[in-house]
Amino acid sequence: QIEPVALTLDLDGTRLAIKLKGERPQEVMQYAESLWNRFGVSEPMHTSFLDENFEKLLQKERILSKAVLIFTILAVLISCLGLYGLSAYMTEQRTKEVSIRKVLGATVSGVVTLLSRDFLKLVLLANLTAWPVAWYAANRWLQNFAYRIDISWWVFALAGTLALLIALLTVSTQAIKAALANPVESLRYE
Numbered sequence: 001q002i003e004p005v006a007l008t009l010d011l012d013g014t015r016l017a018i019k020l021k022g023e024r025p026q027e028v029m030q031y032a033e034s035l036w037n038r039f040g041v042s043e044p045m046h047t048s049f050l051d052e053n054f055e056k057l058l059q060k061e062r063i064l065s066k067a068v069l070i071f072t073i074l075a076v077l078i079s080c081l082g083l084y085g086l087s088a089y090m091t092e093q094r095t096k097e098v099s100i101r102k103v104l105g106a107t108v109s110g111v112v113t114l115l116s117r118d119f120l121k122l123v124l125l126a127n128l129t130a131w132p133v134a135w136y137a138a139n140r141w142l143q144n145f146a147y148r149i150d151i152s153w154w155v156f157a158l159a160g161t162l163a164l165l166i167a168l169l170t171v172s173t174q175a176i177k178a179a180l181a182n183p184v185e186s187l188r189y190e
Contacts, residue, residue, distance in 0.1 A: 087174040099183035111179035123167040127160040
């Protein structure tokens with residue numbers, strides 16, 4: 001743990017740190033400036049508040065956080081569009097197969113499982129590939145902080161579960177539509 005400390009090397013100036021209780025800061029600053037001028041320091045007094053300095057340091061992290069959130073949402077939307085298009089194409093290609101299975105007694109849940117299984121395997125493989133990369137990147141980023149947390153395994157499990165659920169919802173819309181379609185319509189012209 002880092003103890004409170006102030007180390008400065010200012011060869012051509014003077015620094016003064018004042019701890020305020022928050023009551024009447026303008027009066028305290030005016031008094032400090034009058035003391036500054038009374039001791040005849042050649043440079044004018046420049047003031048800043050420590051909480052404002054910390055806020056400036058945190059501003060970069062807030063901007064990074066917003067950018068990551070926006071790009072994450074865009075990436076999820078684009079991947080959902082790709083999954084939706086791919087599942088629509090795959091469902092269209094397998095329409096006759098689904099119709100024959102339904103005629104032979106397949107249930108709606110069986111057809112949805114049949115059409116969704118391959119996509120879910122790929123999403124699971126993508127998660128297993130992405131977890132080490134995400135863990136490494138997050139740990140490298142956290143090394144820049146004096147107080148940091150360790151990333152738990154459940155964070156990756158939660159992210160993987162959410163990715164699987166989003167993929168399942170995206171793919172299952174097309175799968176359910178194909179499973180509920182009348183098999184006579186697709187087999188009529190064969």
